[in-house]
Amino acid sequence: MLGLNKRDFLLLLVVSAMAALTPFLFQPFAETSPLAQFNGGYPDLMAKVAIFGIFAMGFNILFGLTGYLSFGHAAFLGVGSYAAVWMFKLLSLNIFPALILAILVSGLFSVVIGYISLRRTGIYFSILTLAMAEMSYRLAYSVLTPLTNGETGLQVRPTDPRILDRNSSANYPNLFGLELSDSYQLSLGNHVFTFNVGFYVCAVFFVIAFYLSLRIFRSPFGMMLRAIKSNQTRMNYTGLNPRPYALAAFVISGMYAGLAGGLLAVMDPLAGAERMVWTASGEVVIMTILGGAGTLLGPVLGAGVIKYLENIFSKINENVLEGWFHFLPEVVREPVVWFFARFTGEGWALTLGLLFMLVVIFLPGGLMQGGQKLVGLFRRKKKSGDDATTHSTPAE
């Protein structure tokens, strides 16, 4: 169905269902419960997970399949955001023109950067992409300020031309009149479930992006990309030209990044150059590797884990820690709180660094490999259990 075999179709169904049921699945704790802070921060956080999931998924098509490690992908995210906001300013607050332009412009931009960077492989490729993203970032603050509005960032203003919907009263991005900030609430007992338009827009694009990535993974094109990673020499002597394949993967992943950038602007119509800074490019690398590069779900998982933990850990400040450790005598409490405060709140990056280190050292295949190991362990146990019973039967 949909060009997928049974297993993949099932996978797509599960992913779609999880996206659709997010308001239920990721809000397990009632609003009044003390554990409410561990809820999946809906809708903002969950929309962010979907958006960065798209970003990482696209990055994975390049890095996971071809092995080309780009350190400049945030540039395409930033360009997508700028393009979307310009569409809001010039044309209308409808999200479709904005997202279409975001994808097109970042696609074109990645053709240029990809064409230049792909003349080299390995570390030189990475450095070229890093350099070009950094150049874009600097240009956004200097020469290109008429386009980017410099440090203030690009915003939607009442004075904008907005040729198509000048007369409408809307002042927030909308889906044919349905404002993205609108929500519908459903209360069930203690729980209040919110259905947010913006989140569902992101979720729909997320599912489409996942479907396309699934198709690419199963296609001859995807197989060629894995061949590039495996052995370019053999590819050449098999009559294939690896360069256009790698460029196509680069552009596709650039367009995914552009869509993600566009969606960020759709959720919050503001674009700033800080989205293109090199640490932002590093973040998507970490997401992909943490989850499992080259796997279908890994990058999404990585994006989810990082965005979720970031949300939780940044909320835990010294006051919260004091609350947790109030049972300790003061002499002990103060150093303990001080210690944990290094890893939470502002210090969240330190926790992320440690987590990343542990995963890379013990699970080089990422969290997906961890999951597979667990499943394998479980299966083996079950199997040896079965063996034991079959062995014992004849003895009886």
Added chain:
Amino acid sequence: MGILEVKDVNKRFGGLQALKDVNLSVRENTVHAIIGPNGAGKSTLLNCLVGKLIPDTGSVLFEGQSVLGRKPHEINQMGISRVFQTPEIFGDLSVLENVLIPVFARRDGAFRLHAFETVANESELIEQADAILTDVNMIDKRHAHAASLSRGDKRRLEMAMCLVQNPKLLLLDEPTAGMARANTNATIDLLKEVHEQRDITMVIIEHDMHVVFSLAQRITVLAQGTPLVEDTPENIKGHPKVKEAYLGETQQV
């Protein structure tokens, strides 16, 4: 004129003259062996044929067209396939995928954006791949990870990848090195069969004289970058110069 014409080729690596005035003519539908001691320049000669190296002087014509200055994938699309001395396969892919890639390359050319087709739906191509895997006796390993194969199996896989392209000229650089005796014999049979059924011209570099004399119709002896003699296997066996340069020191015929 032969299908492959090498004229006055010289190749120098720094102070080392790896190929010196090499002339070689390979006639269509023959198996032409190149033998010679280690470091004679045999692999270097093949590198000049497939675009890996460009000779300093001289010309290389395949079917009357020059291959010099063309990219490796263009030369392959002209009909030249090569099995390398150290197997070049797609280690991260399955055995079946390894063979499928050349099948796709033959159908679609050097590049095609087939991002929304599905590999599993190409039953005709998969059949072709399975057929060649059956020929090289590896069908039971079609889902194995190519990197996990033994060295001999890697060679047979690489050979399958070249054969499935149905090349006009097949270059084999020590195809049986690292193989068990039984597999060597199976490889000889396979190459014989392929040669007879599909009219593939072959250039084979081999140290194992059993393989050379079972397959070759012409033999060129290369020593220190220059062809010493070129003749039929019968004449080569008794040739004093050859014995001196090669056979005597490394191999008992």
